[in-house]
Amino acid sequence: MNAIGLHAVGLLGPGLDDFDGARPILAGDVPPTSREVQVPPPALLPANERRRTTATIRLALKVAEEATRDADRGQLRSVFASSSGDMDIIDRICEALTWPEPVVSPVQFHNSVHNAPAGNWSIATRNPAPATALSGYNASLAAGLLEAATLQLAEGGEVLLACYDVPSMESFIHVRPIHHPFAVALRLGPVERAPWRLQLDLGGTTTADRCISDELEALRGSNPAARALPLLEQLVRGAPGNVTLAAPLGRSLNIRIEP
Amino acid sequence: MPTHPGNPPATTRSASMDPLVITAHTLTSAAGTGITANAEALRSGTSGLRPCDLESVTLDTHIGRVPGVEAITLEGALAPFQCRNNQLAELGLRQDGFTDAVAAAARRHGPDRVAVLLGTSTSGIAATEAAYHRRDPQTGALPPDYDYQHTQNMFSLADFVATRFGLSGPAMVVSTACSSSAKVFADARRYIAAGLCDAAVVGGVDSLCGMTLYGFNALQLVAARPCTPLDRDRAGISIGEAAGFFLLERPSVEATGPLLTGHGESSDAHHMSAPHPEGLGAATALQEALARAGRRGDEIDYVLMHATATPANDSAEARALGRSLGPNPRAVGTKGLTGHTLGAAGAVGVAQAIASLDGGFVPPTAGLNVLDPELDLDARAEAEPRAVQRVLVNAFGFGGNNCSLLLEAAP
Numbered sequence: 001m002n003a004i005g006l007h008a009v010g011l012l013g014p015g016l017d018d019f020d021g022a023r024p025i026l027a028g029d030v031p032p033t034s035r036e037v038q039v040p041p042p043a044l045l046p047a048n049e050r051r052r053t054t055a056t057i058r059l060a061l062k063v064a065e066e067a068t069r070d071a072d073r074g075q076l077r078s079v080f081a082s083s084s085g086d087m088d089i090i091d092r093i094c095e096a097l098t099w100p101e102p103v104v105s106p107v108q109f110h111n112s113v114h115n116a117p118a119g120n121w122s123i124a125t126r127n128p129a130p131a132t133a134l135s136g137y138n139a140s141l142a143a144g145l146l147e148a149a150t151l152q153l154a155e156g157g158e159v160l161l162a163c164y165d166v167p168s169m170e171s172f173i174h175v176r177p178i179h180h181p182f183a184v185a186l187r188l189g190p191v192e193r194a195p196w197r198l199q200l201d202l203g204g205t206t207t208a209d210r211c212i213s214d215e216l217e218a219l220r221g222s223n224p225a226a227r228a229l230p231l232l233e234q235l236v237r238g239a240p241g242n243v244t245l246a247a248p249l250g251r252s253l254n255i256r257i258e259p
Numbered sequence: 260m261p262t263h264p265g266n267p268p269a270t271t272r273s274a275s276m277d278p279l280v281i282t283a284h285t286l287t288s289a290a291g292t293g294i295t296a297n298a299e300a301l302r303s304g305t306s307g308l309r310p311c312d313l314e315s316v317t318l319d320t321h322i323g324r325v326p327g328v329e330a331i332t333l334e335g336a337l338a339p340f341q342c343r344n345n346q347l348a349e350l351g352l353r354q355d356g357f358t359d360a361v362a363a364a365a366r367r368h369g370p371d372r373v374a375v376l377l378g379t380s381t382s383g384i385a386a387t388e389a390a391y392h393r394r395d396p397q398t399g400a401l402p403p404d405y406d407y408q409h410t411q412n413m414f415s416l417a418d419f420v421a422t423r424f425g426l427s428g429p430a431m432v433v434s435t436a437c438s439s440s441a442k443v444f445a446d447a448r449r450y451i452a453a454g455l456c457d458a459a460v461v462g463g464v465d466s467l468c469g470m471t472l473y474g475f476n477a478l479q480l481v482a483a484r485p486c487t488p489l490d491r492d493r494a495g496i497s498i499g500e501a502a503g504f505f506l507l508e509r510p511s512v513e514a515t516g517p518l519l520t521g522h523g524e525s526s527d528a529h530h531m532s533a534p535h536p537e538g539l540g541a542a543t544a545l546q547e548a549l550a551r552a553g554r555r556g557d558e559i560d561y562v563l564m565h566a567t568a569t570p571a572n573d574s575a576e577a578r579a580l581g582r583s584l585g586p587n588p589r590a591v592g593t594k595g596l597t598g599h600t601l602g603a604a605g606a607v608g609v610a611q612a613i614a615s616l617d618g619g620f621v622p623p624t625a626g627l628n629v630l631d632p633e634l635d636l637d638a639r640a641e642a643e644p645r646a647v648q649r650v651l652v653n654a655f656g657f658g659g660n661n662c663s664l665l666l667e668a669a670p
Contacts, residue, residue: 001453084412085434090384094391097315097469109474110532110657113380114413114434119658122526128540130524131660132442134431135413143431150449171391171399175407202429202455248414248430249421251371 001201004152005194006257008070009235010063010162010185012037013219013226018066026229026236028213037181044073044124052107053120055181056086056166060117061124063185064162071187073125076158077151078118080133081144083165083224084176085114091169117162140165141184141227142247145255148188149200158189163225182223184232196235199256206254208246231255275553278518278667279448279507283360284462285351286610288501288597289323293354298614302642304625306596308485308497315392316472321485323499323598324467325350333419340419342383342410343466348419351464351502360506361424364458367513374428374456375421376446378439378463380602380656382432383410385468416464420504428456434602436656437565438524439463440503441605444664445522447507462504465602472498478532480569486599487626488566488592489573489638496567499598503606517613518667520649521554523547527659534572534655538579541653544661545583548651552665556584558649559665561621563608565653566592567599576653577634590636595626605654609664612650616668620644 011019015032024030041050042061053061060080068076089112096102110116115133122131136143141163148161164183168176191197209230211217220229227245234241240258247253287293289307290300300307308321331346352358365373390405409415417430429450433439440463447459465471475481475498482495508514525547527540534541549556562580566573573592580588593611600607615622621643630638652664 001455083414090387090411093470093474094384094388097388097473098391102469102473104470104473104477106474106477106532109470109477112470112474113436113657115436115656115658115660116531118435119526119531119660122528122659123530126528128526128528128543131435131526131658132433132524133435133658134433136431137408137412137414137418140414143429146429146450146455147431147446150446150453150455153453154449171394171401172407175401175405248417249375249427251427251429 001149002153003191003197003199004149005189005191006186006196006198007189007194008067008187010066011232012039012059012062013182014180023236026232031215039181042124045120049123054086054111055088057117057120059166059181059183060162060164061121063164063183064121064160067185067187068160071158074127075129076160077129077155078121078131078160079144079148080115080118081140081161081163083135083137083140086112086116087166087168087172091171136248138224139246139248140224142245142253145200145253146202152188158187161186161188163228165224178223180222182225184225184228195259197258201254202247203252203254205250206244206252208252209244276448276551278510278520280510280514280518281505281516281613282508282514283357283506284504284610284613285355285357286503286607287325287351287354288600288607289325289499290596294610294614297610298618300596301593301611301614301622302618302620304623306485306625308598313467316469318472318476319483320481321497322467323497323600325500336422337419339406339409340415342386344379344383344416344464345419347466347500347502348416348464351504352423357504361460364506365424365426368457370425371427372457373426374447374450374459375417375426375430376443376459376461377417377420378433378443378602378605379413379416379465380434380436380439381465381468381471382413382415384470385466386410388469420460435660436658437601437604438654438656438660438662439602441654441662441664442524444519445524448522451509458506458508460504461507462606463603464502465600466500467498471601482568485626486568486594487628488568488594489624489631489634489636490627491629491631493568493570493573495569497598499600501597501600501603501607503603503610505609516669517616519664520667521548521552521665523663525661527661529659532657534575535659536575538575538582540659540661541576541579541655542582544663545579545651548663548665554649554665559584559651560647560649561589561591562651562653563612564590564592565655567594573634577636581635587635587637589621590638591622592624592638593622605662608652608654609666612652612666615647615650616666619646621647
């Protein structure tokens with residue numbers, strides 16, 4: 001695949017409030033704190049819509065906002081990648097369906113779709129450009145990167161990738177042990193004037209890279225979106241390097257990064 | 260109000276795109292198992308809808324239920340994938356020689372060069388619904404035999420299909436509600452163009468479950484009688500299920516068949532569950548599909564509409580057609596045959612469009628009694644036998660997510 005530019009990053013996870021603030025942690029200079037993640041309400045949405053947002057929508061929109069601070073939000077295409085989507089709503093609806101007379105909340109139902117963050121993002125940014133939502137289970141980040149990169153190469157312009165998963169609710173925690181929210185956003189575009197140049201290659205069955213920092217390595221496995229951490233470590237290093245992520249079906253996504 | 264361009268996005272390239280060939284396909288819906296049965300139902304307007312007889316659902320509505328899904332048992336490496344959605348996928352994959360066609364493509368290109376890009380809205384959620392009924396009464400824990408990864412997770416469908424065929428190309432599941440299985444055609448075009456693969460298995464599967472039936476009912480969008488798209492008295496949707504699969508490749512001496520010549524995608528940026536009343540987003544998708552193919556509106560034989568049969572959806576879509584194709588365009592709604600198959604709706608539409616290209620007829624709008632005079636469409640209750648060259652297929656979803664595809668007859 002041809003090279004693409006990485007223009008900006010958004011980040012939220014335990015002890016990681018945003019990408020710029022997390023640079024010392026990603027560089028290994030400071031250990032991350034285990035502070036609980038606070039997800040701010042999406043400032044771009046009108047109050048009425050904001051009230052109806054779920055934790056999943058707020059998580060996705062937080063990193064999307066961060067990565068598009070200096071972009072034309074009304075134009076860029078977007079890719080929303082998540083393993084599981086809105087598990088809180090799935091839980092509540094499946095619970096309601098066990099009642100003798102099931103009653104499903106209409107707002108919960110329309111927020112249950114995997115593309116609810118994508119829909120809210122397009123409404124919040126008044127953006128008529130195409131938006132998509134996808135899953136690659138634990139490899140959703142690599143699947144999202146391939147999707148965003150092929151979009152950028154085919155259509156030009158900028159493409160927002162947001163990758164996120166909320167923690168599992170109590171009944172699911174043994175089935176799907178995700179304990180903390182984690183989200184990352186990458187704004188891709190032309191190579192020109194990009195702080196980083198990425199060269200993607202869908203490879204064979206190579207093992208995914210681990211984090212350099214032990215603390216971040218512990219986070220990496222805790223949420224499918226946190227699989228981005230080795231890539232983020234490389235971004236702040238300021239030198240060329242290679243990172244391998246797990247791609248769907250046991251493949252690997254090899255990324256060459258050049259500042 | 261969001262601003263919305265009335266024209267294709269500026270990023271659309273003016274030169275027409277390289278088309279892809281659909282070298283094999285299959286469709287299973289309430290209207291029939293396999294493409295021959297579906298084509299006959301399409302031509303004759305024979306509905307597969309019936310009163311809701313789904314276990315654990317007590318709603319006064321009609322559904323498009325596929326017979327024989329429950330009888331499918333997934334075995335060996337596929338056993339963990341057992342759930343209604345993958346059972347329906349398996350039933351679909353067994354029809355129309357599709358399995359042999361994919362095996363041949365894997366030999367031709369290599370199994371790592373065949374992508375698996377599929378759409379679904381609810382994946383195997385019926386398995387989770389059933390598991391919630393069997394939770395531990397003390398702890399609330401889900402039963403130990405419940406397998407989230409291989410059933411309810413969105414990726415399960417692509418994982419299942421790739422595992423079944425031994426494919427290891429790029430894989431993912433698009434889940435953008437009712438546009439899901441249309442958008443994967445556009446993805447396949449981009450993945451092949453980027454050199455990630457040489458062929459792609461695309462399409463989608465959605466299956467009946469409590470969440471969608473009760474959810475759409477809560478939104479007051481479900482009709483009691485069989486749905487009647489484009490009709491003056493239309494009263495909402497009937498929910499259905501379907502599995503549609505397609506093998507896409509670059510045109511060559513060996514690879515022949517109907518062509519995907521255009522695709523358009525857009526967002527309404529208006530509301531999560533209601534369409535833009537003027538159909539602005541839908542019109543953008545239609546115009547982009549035409550522009551990519553280098554076609555004018557008057558070169559299209561008809562539009563296979565999304566036409567869900569809710570008053571608002573059909574009205575907004577009719578306006579979008581008027582904006583894109585001019586007054587009184589020829590249009591067809593087919594959800595009276597199959598019900599609204601949600602994430603599979605795009606795949607159903609493409610398979611129906613191919614049936615009409617191959618069979619030489621413009622399909623009737625099944626269930627149409629009195630065409631809504633407000634819609635300004637040329638929709639008919641009877642099939643019209645004539646050569647068909649080009650069909651636009653629409654699929655629109657919650658979140659204002661729109662996709663249009665342009666299918667053309669084999670050259």
